[in-house]
Amino acid sequence: MAKLSVSLGIIKHTIDSRAVIAGLIFIGLAVIGLLIPGCSNSNQEPGVLEGRVTIGPIAPVERPGVEYEIPCEVYEARKVMVYDKNHKKLIKQVDINCNGIYRAELEPGFYVIDINRIGIDHSSEVPTEVQIRPLETVRLDVDIDTGIR
Numbered sequence: 513m514a515k516l517s518v519s520l521g522i523i524k525h526t527i528d529s530r531a532v533i534a535g536l537i538f539i540g541l542a543v544i545g546l547l548i549p550g551c552s553n554s555n556q557e558p559g560v561l562e563g564r565v566t567i568g569p570i571a572p573v574e575r576p577g578v579e580y581e582i583p584c585e586v587y588e589a590r591k592v593m594v595y596d597k598n599h600k601k602l603i604k605q606v607d608i609n610c611n612g613i614y615r616a617e618l619e620p621g622f623y624v625i626d627i628n629r630i631g632i633d634h635s636s637e638v639p640t641e642v643q644i645r646p647l648e649t650v651r652l653d654v655d656i657d658t659g660i661r
Contacts (some may be wrong), residue, residue: 559644561625562615563652565590565608569660584610589630590656597622599639618644625652632659 567586574580592606592614603623606616626639637654644650 556620556646558617558619559646560615560617560649561592561594561606561623561642561644561652562613562649563592563654565592565612565614565627565654565656567612567656567658569658572660582612587612590633591628592616592654593626593628594618595624595626595639597624597641599624599626620644620646627654627656633657634659 587608594604606614608614622643624639634657642650
């Protein structure tokens with residue numbers, strides 16, 4: 513009879529241990545479930561910033577009415593710079609393709625958009641603040657004056 517009570521005690525102890533372990537696993541998963549959303553920057557879909565960059569003049573003497581082809585290297589040397597809303601931290605550097613087009617997906621929020629200035633490049637469109645909203649596209653065209661005269 514003593515043997516039976518020992519066996520029942522071991523079974524009860526095993527059942528209690530499994531219940532405790534299952535409870536701890538449940539609590540752990542619940543805590544992780546609460547923490548994960550706080551770890552991501554946003555649960556929202558990104559938005560898009562896009563536009564066209566024009567650059568000129570590219571020669572010291574350009575005749576009015578004459579179209580000058582902009583070499584691809586001129587666009588490739590310049591970037592659209594995406595900073596945090598305080599214009600302190602660079603978030604993303606965006607390439608401009610050979611047609612002057614750029615595009616970037618960004619998390620929803622406020623950003624300051626600028627260009628990497630080469631030489632005496634200037635643009636009256638930037639720096640400027642934009643707001644990116646989920647699944648929306650913000651268009652910002654930029655005209656860069658190279659200062660070549």
